[in-house]
Structure formats: C-alpha cells, structure tokens
Amino acid sequence: MADSFNFELVSPERLLLSASVSEVVIPGTDGEMTVMAHHAPTMTTIKPGVVTVVSAEGKSDRFVVFGGFVDILPDGCTLLAESAVAVADIDRDALSKRIQNAREDVADAANGAAKQKAQEYLDHLTTLEAAI
Template identity: 85%
Template structure:
C-alpha cells in the first residue's frame, strides 16, 4: 500500500473535503502537479481546473476549482480554493455564466496587461469546460 497523507479542500464557505489520500493532482498555474506523501514543502497558486484525489481506500474524487492556492508539506496538503464544487455537482449554467463574464472582461479590457490576464482566465475556463 502506498504511503498516505492528509488532504483538505477548503473554500471560503466551508470545508468541502477532508481525507487521507495517496495522491492528489492539482492544476497549478505552472502546470499540473501530483502531490504524494513526503512531498517537498511547496506553496503554489492554482488555476481553474479539476482536482483529482485518490483516497487511501482507493476511491477517486474529483472537484472543480476556480483558483486559489495549495500549501503542501511532507505530512499533507491543504488546498484553499477561491471557489470549488464536486464535479458531480457542477452547475453548467454557472460555468456558462463564468465563461460569458470572462469573454466580456476580455472585450472590455482597458490595457494589454488586463486583457492578457482576462484572456488567460478565459482560456482556463474553456479548458475546464472541455474537461468536465
């Protein structure tokens, strides 16, 4: 059996998920990363995407996150999401609204830097929509 560690997914509203895990895949802003037991201490920002958790019992849980950051230590990982929901509970109309808002943000951008950031967020949401 693989070593396990504590994992918690927290949103501003509540603790969404807490379990002993063997593996967690996080959509980091620099690329996806897999967290396992005894991981080197790391703090990373996350982009909109899907977090996949493999529990110590062998179950796989998937959550959609809309940004935030992850704090990783050898004994565990805490993911603090700006917003998160279980994939099975995703509200397609909410995602569609977020996509529409992001498109409007790109169109309304006043500077190149603002436009680039808005476009990156739109790209993340588009990828997320395709993933779920």
C-alpha cells in the same frame, strides 16, 4: 499500496473535503503536479483547473478550482481555493446557459476593464465545462 496523507480542500464558503488520500493532482501555475505522502515542503499558487483526489481506498474524486494556493508538507496538503466545486455537483444545462450569457457579456462590454472581467468569468465557466 501507497502511503496516505491528510488532504483538505477549502473554499471561502466551506470545507469541501478533508480526507486521508494517496495522491492529489493539482493545477499549479507552473504546471500540473502530483502530490503524494512524504512530498517535499512546497507552497505554490494554483491556476483555474481540475484537482483530482485519489482516496486511501482508491476512490477518485474531481473538483474544479479557480485560483488560490496550496501548502504541501510531508504529512499533509491544504489547498485554499478562491472558489471550488465538485465536478459531480455541476448542472450541465445551467452551465451552458451561463456560458452563453457570459459570451454575450464579453461582446457587450463597454470598456476594457469590463471586457476583461467578463472574459475572466467566461474563462472560469469554460474551465468548468471542460472538467465535465
């Protein structure tokens, strides 16, 4: 059995998870990385994607995150996300409607800055859709 370490997933709204885990897969900006106990100290930014957490008991949970950074130490890991949601908490029908509205917003954007902001939001939503 793999050693466990402390993991916390925090968003500006709340603490989503604080648990003893055996591994965490993180979407780093330089590529996906798996964190395990005794990992070398590392700090990196994360890109929008899915974080997979395997508890010390072997249960797997998935969270969609939208940017942020992660601080990894040999005995713990803290992920500070700009925004995060548990995959299990996502309403598929509501998400589909939001994606359609976001596509319309991109098409209707009046200028480059508005179009870029609308496109970033659409990208976040499609990341969510891909996760579920």
